[in-house]
Amino acid sequence: MKIGVVTFPGSLDDSDARRAVRLSGGEAVALWHGDATLRDVDAVVVPGGFSYGDYLRAGAIARFAPVMGEVITAAKGGMPVLGICNGFQILTESHLLPGSMIQNDHRRFLCRDQVLRVENAATAWTAGFAADQEISVVLKNQEGQFVADRATLDRIEGEGQVAFRYVGVNPNGSSRDIAGVTNERGNVVGLMPHPEHAVEEGFGPSLDGRTFFTSALEQVVSS
Incomplete structure (x- = not known):
């Protein structure tokens, strides 16, 4: 199964994401921000970094890259899409995921190992976990505070x-301690922490990222 990983000018973790795909048993396909095709991939990862230098605001320019038009169409058709850190920011800017990302409440860049609780184990990217399972991955961000109005927060909690x-x-002031969200269909997931840095023994806090x-590979096989 082929998982595409998009590279934008300023992407930092695209090579790590491709390595994570390979270590997990998939074929990693490099996608460029100017591509007008997804090259027949079965899923897409929008990786972390500082796309287009985070000018305007994080993810605001990348959302209009040619490849993102293809990603948006494929996501709406059910393709699994994962946004990590800057990728999460891009997916919110693309309106594939609810909410928005702003600067950390302490206004500092943060890098640490982070424990997360899996709230939804029924998405394309979390089906291998158990609900309420605690996992440990890497967190590193400057604009990692997830925000939304109360009505949106209540809706995504309820759904x-x-x-x-x-x-x-x-770690960053995110509303209701939210580290990641999914769309209603469950094929699109975004989170600020970096699972691609927790896939190999001796590197990162665990193998939980794998x-x-x-999960995505198994989702593609079963669909």
């Missing part, structure tokens, strides 16, 4: 669209 929550101290990618 099970909160995918992950921070455990322990909230389950994101194996």
